[in-house]
Amino acid sequence: MTPKTPIIELKNLTKYYGSYPGIMDINLGINEGEIFGFLGPNGAGKSTTIRLIIGLIKPTQGEISIFGKVKRAHHLEIFKEIGYLPGDIGLYKDLNGNDYLNHLLKLRMGKNYRKNNDTLMNLQKRFSIRFDKKINTYSKGMRQITGIIQAFMHNPRLLILDEPTTGLDPMMQEEFFNLILEEKKNGKTIFLSSHILSEIEKVCDRVGIIKKGKLIHVEEMTSYRTMPGKNIKIEPLESPEKTLKIINNFVEPGKVAVRNGRIEFYYKGEIQKLIEQLSQVKIKDFICETPRIEDVFFRYYKDK
Numbered sequence: 001m002t003p004k005t006p007i008i009e010l011k012n013l014t015k016y017y018g019s020y021p022g023i024m025d026i027n028l029g030i031n032e033g034e035i036f037g038f039l040g041p042n043g044a045g046k047s048t049t050i051r052l053i054i055g056l057i058k059p060t061q062g063e064i065s066i067f068g069k070v071k072r073a074h075h076l077e078i079f080k081e082i083g084y085l086p087g088d089i090g091l092y093k094d095l096n097g098n099d100y101l102n103h104l105l106k107l108r109m110g111k112n113y114r115k116n117n118d119t120l121m122n123l124q125k126r127f128s129i130r131f132d133k134k135i136n137t138y139s140k141g142m143r144q145i146t147g148i149i150q151a152f153m154h155n156p157r158l159l160i161l162d163e164p165t166t167g168l169d170p171m172m173q174e175e176f177f178n179l180i181l182e183e184k185k186n187g188k189t190i191f192l193s194s195h196i197l198s199e200i201e202k203v204c205d206r207v208g209i210i211k212k213g214k215l216i217h218v219e220e221m222t223s224y225r226t227m228p229g230k231n232i233k234i235e236p237l238e239s240p241e242k243t244l245k246i247i248n249n250f251v252e253p254g255k256v257a258v259r260n261g262r263i264e265f266y267y268k269g270e271i272q273k274l275i276e277q278l279s280q281v282k283i284k285d286f287i288c289e290t291p292r293i294e295d296v297f298f299r300y301y302k303d304k
């Protein structure tokens with residue numbers, strides 16, 4: 001089987017703002033049908049990368065392909081197949097939500113806009129917002145939802161969403177994740193950025209980490225979801241030395257830490273065996289946690 005052409009391909013993509021580097025030498029392929037999370041702290045270069053992909057700014061160096069074609073100029077045709085949510089969406093505040101969305105849909109689809117009316121109405125129904133009210137009365141979350149709806153309403157094949165979860169309350173966030181998971185089932189490709197991994201980890205197939213303009217790591221999320229180990233913390237009631245000795249018998253030495261009278265280690269074996277061994281000593285507290293994905297990723301933010 002020949003490998004599929006990525007739906008977005010970035011080759012040595014570089015953008016300088018004057019002499020100031022925005023992003024440097026990014027190489028990345030986004031596969032059709034995946035949800036890709038683009039993760040990085042503020043100022044890392046997420047929006048720069050996204051604006052380059054959309055064609056709002058020009059690269060200093062490098063190449064962008066979309067749908068298998070090298071992007072040379074601003075091709076309007078492509079925009080019928082892309083849904084874009086900017087990081088700082090500006091809405092026409094004097095319009096009501098309905099008029100704004102319908103107006104945009106007409107601009108985007110021309111005569112065919114009626115074909116997408118049902119899609120737009122179904123999207124509006126998902127989120128309980130009064131779209132008949134003027135946008136200048138909307139909360140941050142309501143404006144963000146309006147921005148999200150405009151990205152999805154023309155049923156595009158590829159969605160590029162810059163920090164879509166910003167300002168959403170937990171209910172809105174859940175509905176938004178339901179929406180992107182459904183769209184993925186319909187074969188859509190979703191590229192979304194965030195600076196908070198825990199918000200997006202559940203929906204992403206892969207996550208790429210960008211820091212100071214460089215893509216430093218790309219990871220399949222399944223490998224983390226199925227990670228077998230646990231973080232164990234034990235507080236001995238008496239004889240901490242004996243407890244430590246037992247633990248050292250089946251955990252690699254050097255992997256066990258003692259902090260504030262608590263013995264802490266990462267354990268991949270069977271929990272039953274651990275408990276059997278520990279029954280030889282008295283313990284005051286026993287904590288068994290699934291490692292947070294955030295902790296695993298955090299070292300990339302810190303170290304590299």
Ligand SMILES: Nc1ncnc2c1ncn2[C@@H]1O[C@H](COP(=O)(O)OP(=O)(O)O)[C@@H](O)[C@H]1O
Pocket residue numbers: 017020021022040041042043044045046047048049
């Ligand atoms: N229009 C611009 N002019 C000059 N510098 C910019 C501009 N846009 C972004 N930058 C700089 O490029 C870097 C990356 O910014 P950005 O892509 O917006 O990061 P992110 O979206 O990850 O927060 C930042 O240091 C930012 O200050």
Ligand SMILES: [Mg+2]
Pocket residue numbers: 046047048087162
């Ligand atoms: Mg940004």
